[in-house]
Amino acid sequence: MPITPTSADAMETLRRRTSEKWGVYADDVLPMFVAEMDFPLAPAIRRALHEAIDLGDTGYVNPLDPGARKAFRDYAAAAWGWEPDIERMGITTDVSVVIVESLRRLIEPGEGVVITPPIYPPFYDLVPEAGGVVAEVPLHDDGSSYALDLEGIDRELAAGAKGVLLCSPHNPVGLVHDRATLEELSRIVARHKGFVISDEIHAPLTHHGVEFTPYLTVSEEARAHGIAAESASKAFNLAGLKTALFVSESDRMTDLIRSLPEEVTFRAGQFGLIATREGFAHSRDWLDGTIAAVQRNADLLQAELAARLPAVRLRRPSASYLAWLDMSALGWGDDPAVLAEQHARVALSSGPRFGRQGAGHARMNLACAPETITEAVRRLASVTG
Known part of the structure; x- marks a missing residue:
């Protein structure tokens, strides 16, 4: 390309x-x-939004329209060799909503969720918004590079934390977790019967020459206990248009997505859905x-x-x-x-x-x-x- x-x-x-x-x-x-x-x-996004305005296509999102979900699937297949099932995806407002609505169904009030600072600041707010308590496991820093502290995550899960809120790639340090690290994380989480919510909003912006690995591709354990939060908003500068995707690979997490109130879907933006489709498909x-x-x-x-x-x-x-x-x-x-x-x-x-x-x-x-x-x-x- x-x-x-x-x-x-x-x-x-x-x-x-x-x-x-x-x-x-x-x-x-x-x-x-x-x-x-x-x-x-991107020109394709600009054209599609102008066309929508000309048509007055400014109503509610159509949850039956596969356009954005299919475009993301096709992009993920081309970029990462991953073809998630569009029938296992859900639509919502933004990645923060994916995180909060997933956490509300995965934890009980007062239960711990691991985050790995320095980290995207809203993570500190999203966990308590869902009723949880933040359990900090800072990134390992050897003075030249950052990495997940897998032993620290293991200890927090053993001490009672229920799951991990993963930032992948990691904001603010720009860390792209390698496959081996994510595989080991999936084994640790599975051993503690936990979950991972993987915020992958920056994944399409992985730099040339670097390989991004979607969390849900690394193991059967990851597919069983993971939910991915995906969006075109960072890659194509669409934050104000309000659209993101829940993505799952297991019956358990698909059932979680399908249990959401329909308003979680209808709060997404019609322009965001259009722009997401055009971004992943044509930009x-x-x-x-x-x-x-x-x-x-x-x-x-x-x-x-x-x-x-x-x-x-x-x-x-x-x-x-x-x-x-x-x-x-x-x-x-x-x-x-x-x-x-x-x-x-x-x-x-x-x-x-x-x-x-x-x-x-x-x-x-x-x-x-x-x-x-x-x-x-x-x-x-x-x-x-």
Whole structure:
């Protein structure tokens, strides 16, 4: 599949957007925090949404329409060699709803759910929303790479936690779990008669040359006790259109999905369903170009940091467009994003929000123009100079 170039919209165009990324800060701030892209929509998605508007196709989602589910299945087959059964999938609003509604049926109030910080901040809220208690097992960090702490997860499950909320690929560090790690995780969870909910929203953004492994493909145990949360929203910049998929591979988890109130389905967005279909079915060249652009931006960020801010450490992500920056050597405190916004006018995601392991860190969004990265590093360096 050819890789087509992807370029960000012009800054004057971006400033007209009203979404969170562009609507929260004043115009003198470079917004590089929330996970929204600065790239134009994929042409196929744009055309389909315009057609839907022209037709007035703005009603409720049709749960019998297989379009989005089939498009995801075909994409997963082409990208990962996995062909999930569309009859075992469910439709809903977003990945957070997949997580909460699944947890509500898999735990009793007060039971523990393992998360692995530094982690996507809403995980800390989604578990208690479902009635559970967060059990933290931080990622293992050897100073050069991150990995799941499988022994720690085993201990938490032995101590009474009921399951694992997996981030795969892992936000914010861009870790893509290898098959052997996921296989061992599935054996550990099965031994404790637990479950795994695998948030795979960043999976389509796995970088070129890196292999992503869907959790539900690694073993019979994983297929029996797992639910995958899938969405096109990060890959194609569709977060505001509100569509995600429950995906299962076992009768037990399929029954769970089918037990959901019908409103869980009807809260999804019609435009999101259309855009999901067009993204996975007809926008793979655009996605490849976007990944290539992000990887070039990661190269640029690494070079700019080396030249202007060598005290800031970047460990290259293997997925998504998010860069996890260790800024602790700058002496900007536990939350360097505060000083970055106040003095450099660069908005980064607060590291401590990802867990206490995020102290001294910040997350930067690389789905932007190269000039934005260069300017952001220049501004940050001016504070230290």
